[in-house]
Every structure is written in C-alpha cells, then in structure tokens.
Amino acid sequence: MADHTRRLLSEVEKTAAFGRDSVKAVLRHVDNDHLRQELSRSRNRYRTVVDEAHNTLASLGCHSGRNPQSVKMMMRTAINAQLNRKRDVSRAAEMMIQGCTMGNIELLKAIHDNPAASTRAVDIAEHAITEQERTIESMKRFL
DSSP, X not given: OHHHHHHXXXXXXXHHHHHHHHHHHHHTTOOOHHHHHHHHHHHHHHHHHHHHHXXXXXXXXXXXXXXXXXXXXXXXXXHHHHHTTTOOHHHHHHHHHHHHHHXXXXXXXXXXXXXXXXXXXXXXXXXXXXXXXXXXXXXXXXX
C-alpha cells in the first residue's frame, strides 16, 4: 500500500506542478484580462494540489517527485513556439484544454496503476482531476 500511495502522490505532484508551470508560461503570452484572471485562478488551484500532494508525501517520510529541468524547458519552448508573437486567446485556451486533458489521462492511469494506494492519495488525485476539469470548462469560453 505504501509504495502505491507514494507513486500516486508523486505522479499527482509532478502533474500538478507541470500544470502550474505551464500556466505561468502561457500567462506570458496573454493580454486578455479575462483569460489572465482565469489562468491565474487555475494556477492557484494547481498550487494547492501541488502543496497537498507534497505535504502528504512529506508526512509519509517520502521525497517528492520533481519534474526535471529539461522537461520544464521543453514545455516552455513548446508554449513559446505556439504562442510567441500571436497573442491568440483561442490558441492559448486550446493549449490549456489539451494540457489539462493530457494531465487527467495521466492521473487516471496512475490511479488505476496503484489500486492499493491510500484513500487520501486517491482523494488528492481526484481533487487534481476535478481542478483540471474546472480549468477546461473555464477555458471553453475563450475558444
């Protein structure tokens, strides 16, 4: 159970941190005030999930799973390539929807791959999924 719990929480933390960092990168290319507000709210929700997973891992005596710097750099490069000079609100929203969808797929796989994870770990993973679904819904109006 402990190993399943650790693996699930580590995946939640990495996925939410990737989302948080992605939102930060997208924000650099967004001028629309309404979209910026939605993205900021999304970033705060990601931050909450990252902290929740990180603190739970720490309470179990486990180290958190950080995303490698190379992954962060590739993410920023991809976002910059897609949004640089365009300032396209619809494209930014589309990228956020795609990212949240991919994140939810990864989290659902992690839940299914770790059936013996603690109820707390599953709750945190489901919280992350819910928050990403909330972001998807809020982004739809910018398409």
